[in-house]
């Protein structure tokens with residue numbers, strides 16, 4: 001199923017920084033591996049994908065490099081699942 005447009009504030013093609021809030025348990029988290037129209041799952045609920053309520057573009061390459069090496073929950077990331085590989089260019093766990 002192709003992702004629907006307009007699910008996220010950011011609609012570009014690059015990876016960006018997303019801020020998420022679970023509507024079920026109100027857990028908040030942030031991810032530097034956020035994409036347009038792609039959600040992530042809440043670690044507590046493991047239910048439906050949660051879409052970021054706020055997204056900002058990653059502007060600093062340094063920051064990008066750090067984030068690439070950071071632990072990223074691939075099983076909870078819609079983009080990773082769609083790609084079949086880590087969306088941040090890292091290695092598959």
Ligand SMILES: [Zn+2]
Nearest residue numbers: 022025042045
């Ligand atoms: Zn939750």
Ligand SMILES: [Zn+2]
Nearest residue numbers: 033077080087
């Ligand atoms: Zn991902």
